[in-house]
Amino acid sequence: MQEFELIAKTFQGLEEVLAQELTELGANNVQIGHRMVSFSGDKAMMYRANFCLRTAVRILKPIKHFQAQDADAVYQAVRSVDWNQYLDVTNTFAVDSVIFSSEFRHSKFVAYKVKDAIVDYFRDQTGERPNIRITNPDVKLNIHIADEDCTLSLDSSGESLHLRGYRVATVEAPINEVLAAGLIKLTGWKADCDFIDPFCGSGTFLVEAALMARNIYPGVFRKEFGFERWKDFDAELLQQIYDDDSQEREFSHRIYGYDLNYHAVEAAMKNVRSAGVDSIVQVQQQDFRKFTRPEQPAILVTNPPYGERLTPPDLISLYQTIGKSLKHEFSGGEAWIISSKEELFENIGLRASLKVQIFNGKIDCDFRKYQLFEGKLGQYRAEGGEVKTDEERRLMSDRTRFRARRDEFKQRITNEEEPRMPYETDDDLDPEYLLLRRKHREFQDSRFAPRTPRPAGKRSEGRPGGAPRKGGPRRDGDDRRGGSRGGMKKEGYKRDGFRKGGPRRPRRDSE
Numbered sequence: 001m002q003e004f005e006l007i008a009k010t011f012q013g014l015e016e017v018l019a020q021e022l023t024e025l026g027a028n029n030v031q032i033g034h035r036m037v038s039f040s041g042d043k044a045m046m047y048r049a050n051f052c053l054r055t056a057v058r059i060l061k062p063i064k065h066f067q068a069q070d071a072d073a074v075y076q077a078v079r080s081v082d083w084n085q086y087l088d089v090t091n092t093f094a095v096d097s098v099i100f101s102s103e104f105r106h107s108k109f110v111a112y113k114v115k116d117a118i119v120d121y122f123r124d125q126t127g128e129r130p131n132i133r134i135t136n137p138d139v140k141l142n143i144h145i146a147d148e149d150c151t152l153s154l155d156s157s158g159e160s161l162h163l164r165g166y167r168v169a170t171v172e173a174p175i176n177e178v179l180a181a182g183l184i185k186l187t188g189w190k191a192d193c194d195f196i197d198p199f200c201g202s203g204t205f206l207v208e209a210a211l212m213a214r215n216i217y218p219g220v221f222r223k224e225f226g227f228e229r230w231k232d233f234d235a236e237l238l239q240q241i242y243d244d245d246s247q248e249r250e251f252s253h254r255i256y257g258y259d260l261n262y263h264a265v266e267a268a269m270k271n272v273r274s275a276g277v278d279s280i281v282q283v284q285q286q287d288f289r290k291f292t293r294p295e296q297p298a299i300l301v302t303n304p305p306y307g308e309r310l311t312p313p314d315l316i317s318l319y320q321t322i323g324k325s326l327k328h329e330f331s332g333g334e335a336w337i338i339s340s341k342e343e344l345f346e347n348i349g350l351r352a353s354l355k356v357q358i359f360n361g362k363i364d365c366d367f368r369k370y371q372l373f374e375g376k377l378g379q380y381r382a383e384g385g386e387v388k389t390d391e392e393r394r395l396m397s398d399r400t401r402f403r404a405r406r407d408e409f410k411q412r413i414t415n416e417e418e419p420r421m422p423y424e425t426d427d428d429l430d431p432e433y434l435l436l437r438r439k440h441r442e443f444q445d446s447r448f449a450p451r452t453p454r455p456a457g458k459r460s461e462g463r464p465g466g467a468p469r470k471g472g473p474r475r476d477g478d479d480r481r482g483g484s485r486g487g488m489k490k491e492g493y494k495r496d497g498f499r500k501g502g503p504r505r506p507r508r509d510s511e
């Protein structure tokens with residue numbers, strides 16, 4: 001099959017782990033950029049990138065590179081594309097724009113120009129025009145402008161890839177699924193010990209860790225990718241990728257999640273069950289203040305409240321407790337914490353062996369590693385203990401690692417659909433998320449909260465990724481693209497209308 005250029009977009013700070021994933025997937029010409037990794041591959045690689053990558057937000061397929069000094073030049077260049085290859089008048093389309101240029105101050109204006117050019121192209125040829133549709137268009141386009149360099153791409157993912165399809169419940173501030181997967185990858189965890197998230201919220205780290213541990217690709221839960229509505233869509237090729245679970249494996253350790261809030265525990269359990277990983281993940285209601293030494297060796301990865309939206313009155317004392325508990329109940333272990341405020345990290349009172357700067361949406365965060373040991377540092381070192389590896393020492397001494405990119409990040413002008421972030425204003429949030437959040441709040445307000453965890457459902461029995469999930473319509477507010485087929489590969493797609501030339505599956509807004 002013919003190879004072409006592709007771009008995987010990600011969070012700032014996750015470029016290297018994404019490049020690693022791409023290399024493992026067999027992509028060619030893998031090159032790290034800013035919040036993206038470019039690579040080349042054929043159609044199968046493009047499908048697999050969407051299906052398999054855990055740390056990509058979307059996969060773009062550039063169709064034209066050009067230079068433009070103003071919006072009219074953009075219009076002319078876009079109009080010169082042979083749009084019949086990609087669209088026809090019965091299709092709907094939408095345009096995202098990402099602009100780093102003082103010449104093009106209004107990204108929305110650029111997006112309008114691109115839309116005009118496409119509409120005029122068809123109107124001139126046929127007298128008719130394709131319609132614009134912001135939500136769930138047939139074809140999504142992306143225009144990226146850096147100074148005068150413009151790249152026009154097809155968005156092969158459609159909706160952001162963080163919408164895996166397993167999330168059926170949420171909490172106030174869930175971490176983005178792509179970010180959670182990327183942070184776990186940054187820890188270097190090889191699924192060779194237990195995994196603990198003591199502030200698990202809706203269980204995002206737990207599910208992402210479980211999928212990684214079992215090497216289940218996130219695409220199995222997804223209902224649809226953008227490329228499925230393209231003219232050259234190869235349903236058999238996607239079916240082959242979907243059916244191949246040869247990489248999946250058993251996991252002999254356990255994943256534990258705890259949260260103080262009963263509703264979060266409920267949400268996490270639902271998500272864990274929905275992903276079919278409840279046989280290896282255990283969730284319990286527990287205050288971190290009661291954290292005790294785990295029975296087995298474990299890594300701890302967590303996202304405690306930052307005090308942005310979640311403001312427990314005793315946040316400072318909570319962080320002090322984190323430090324004390326890690327020191328006394330987790331010596332010999334490795335803990336990774338993402339948080340946003342230096343003051344909070346200071347209250348942990350432990351020295352981090354590695355700090356990685358990460359942007360959680362618009363929030364400038366650090367992901368810090370703590371290597372725990374008993375007693376005093378001097379004594380530990382004297383006995384041959386190592387707090388930092390040579391690589392960590394090298395990285396920590398390079399203090400400019402991320403600084404240069406900060407300003408660039410802040411200058412970005414965009415109307416691009418960002419991955420759903422916990423701390424954006426409501427106007428920015430995904431309507432599905434808002435619906436889930438509203439339901440969650442209504443439920444929270446309804447006083448009644450049973451305490452006994454429900455027994456695990458039948459879904460968890462069977463194959464490593466959970467048992468076949470049969471039939472049934474997608475639930476309201478559910479981000480499951482796969483609807484009935486998440487965690488199950490053999491039945492869903494074909495039965496669900498995944499057939500060449502067959503009827504389309506229902507679109508989101510008609511569900």
Ligand SMILES: C[S@@+](CC[C@H](N)C(=O)[O-])C[C@H]1O[C@@H](n2cnc3c(N)ncnc32)[C@H](O)[C@@H]1O
Nearest residue numbers: 174175199200201202204259260261287288305
């Ligand atoms: C930022 S959220 C974690 C979000 C989670 N990563 C997710 O994806 O949904 C922090 C969580 O810490 C929980 N929490 C706050 N104080 C706690 C405590 N003392 N012990 C355990 N959990 C606590 C909150 O209920 C909340 O769910």
